[in-house]
Amino acid sequence: MQFIDLQAQQARIAADVEVRIKAVLAHGRYILGPEVAELEERLADYVGVRHCIGVASGTDALLVALMALDIGPGDEVITTPFTFVATAEMIALLGAVPKLVDIDPVTYNIEPQGIEAAIGPKTRAIMPVSLYGQCADMDAINAVADRHGLPVIEDAAQSFGARYKGRRSCGLSTIGCTSFFPSKPLGAYGDGGACFTEDDRLAARMRQAMNHGQDQRYSHPRLGINGRLDTLQAAVLLAKLAIFPDEVERRAVVGNRYTELLQARGARSVKDASDGLLTPHVAPGYTSVFAQYTLQADDRDAVVAKLKAQDIPTAVHYPIPLNRQGAYAQYCCPDCTPHADRAAARVFSLPMHPYLSAEDAERIAEAVAAA
Numbered sequence: 001m002q003f004i005d006l007q008a009q010q011a012r013i014a015a016d017v018e019v020r021i022k023a024v025l026a027h028g029r030y031i032l033g034p035e036v037a038e039l040e041e042r043l044a045d046y047v048g049v050r051h052c053i054g055v056a057s058g059t060d061a062l063l064v065a066l067m068a069l070d071i072g073p074g075d076e077v078i079t080t081p082f083t084f085v086a087t088a089e090m091i092a093l094l095g096a097v098p099k100l101v102d103i104d105p106v107t108y109n110i111e112p113q114g115i116e117a118a119i120g121p122k123t124r125a126i127m128p129v130s131l132y133g134q135c136a137d138m139d140a141i142n143a144v145a146d147r148h149g150l151p152v153i154e155d156a157a158q159s160f161g162a163r164y165k166g167r168r169s170c171g172l173s174t175i176g177c178t179s180f181f182p183s184k185p186l187g188a189y190g191d192g193g194a195c196f197t198e199d200d201r202l203a204a205r206m207r208q209a210m211n212h213g214q215d216q217r218y219s220h221p222r223l224g225i226n227g228r229l230d231t232l233q234a235a236v237l238l239a240k241l242a243i244f245p246d247e248v249e250r251r252a253v254v255g256n257r258y259t260e261l262l263q264a265r266g267a268r269s270v271k272d273a274s275d276g277l278l279t280p281h282v283a284p285g286y287t288s289v290f291a292q293y294t295l296q297a298d299d300r301d302a303v304v305a306k307l308k309a310q311d312i313p314t315a316v317h318y319p320i321p322l323n324r325q326g327a328y329a330q331y332c333c334p335d336c337t338p339h340a341d342r343a344a345a346r347v348f349s350l351p352m353h354p355y356l357s358a359e360d361a362e363r364i365a366e367a368v369a370a371a
């Protein structure tokens with residue numbers, strides 16, 4: 001059994017991918033070719049915002065967004081310790097301080113009231129992460145940001161396709177950033193990412209930042225990077241986008257099936273209990289794209305070992321929160337984010353992809369409950 005089965009999807013779109021890749025080979029515009037512009041237009045439509053800027057990875061999306069907002073030395077950006085490292089990494093890379101605020105123990109996303117308490121004179125932006133495929137509480141976060149005149153960057157690397165009160169992830173704040181890493185909900189066949197915004201000025205700045213700060217050839221008014229999305233990856237993503245809405249639905253079916261099967265075997269919702277085997281909670285008004293289907297268990301490592309013995313792969317996202325990582329400990333108080341610490345010690349994720357069969361889900365749920 002595979003943790004993420006990309007083969008089933010490949011078989012479904014193989015013919016379309018081949019046609020699109022051959023078209024790129026025929027026109028030969030490998031850098032910023034027509035597929036990139038076409039994809040940007042389709043993605044902007046899908047999210048429901050004016051601008052999409054394709055970039056080379058989710059990490060570059062975060063970097064380009066921060067650069068467009070002029071984040072630099074002496075600045076603070078508020079974010080979560082319970083995320084993939086890139087979130088805080090790009091803040092620190094620009095010489096700014098990632099200020100870590102604890103998570104809500106039910107959703108695993110940054111807690112809006114904690115953000116308000118952490119805002120100080122050096123705060124320049126707020127960067128929530130929509131972890132595991134469910135958006136952070138963006139209305140509450142935007143309300144805090146508005147009170148203090150701060151921009152909000154949603155790290156939506158895991159939530160592309162998710163809905164929040166009827167709107168789509170990536171279109172909920174000043175800038176939305178996502179990743180097309182192969183295992184993400186919308187994945188390429190290599191690295192890729194995108195930034196989204198309604199703001200014309202920020203869109204122009206991000207477009208420059210991802211291409212050496214260039215406004216026209218050999219004219220560089222701003223600093224930038226080589227952070228362009230490859231034409232070949234855009235071609236693959238155009239083929240994947242055609243089946244993406246269906247895949248988002250299938251992901252919800254698989255996630256809800258897991259929850260039903262596990263609760264029928266004694267698991268409780270993370271909303272209703274704090275120990276034992278806990279299933280994820282998708283809050284009313286939210287949908288999840290289940291980038292990960294993540295449970296909690298009291299003795300996580302033992303459960304994971306028992307599943308491994310039955311050929312059921314699992315993963316832990318993330319075993320060490322950023323407040324306990326060597327490169328980030330200098331920025332934060334190690335013991336100030338207890339919910340993140342507790343989650344890091346208890347979470348594990350089950351195999352998750354749109355093509356996971358009902359039989360496999362049954363076998364996995366049975367094994368988890370027995371373990």
Ligand SMILES: *Cc1c(COP(=O)(O)O)cnc(C)c1O
Nearest residue numbers: 057058059084086157179180181
């Ligand atoms: C995957 C991920 C990133 C980085 O995306 P890449 O495309 O791998 O650079 C950033 N933030 C979060 C939350 C992620 O899950």
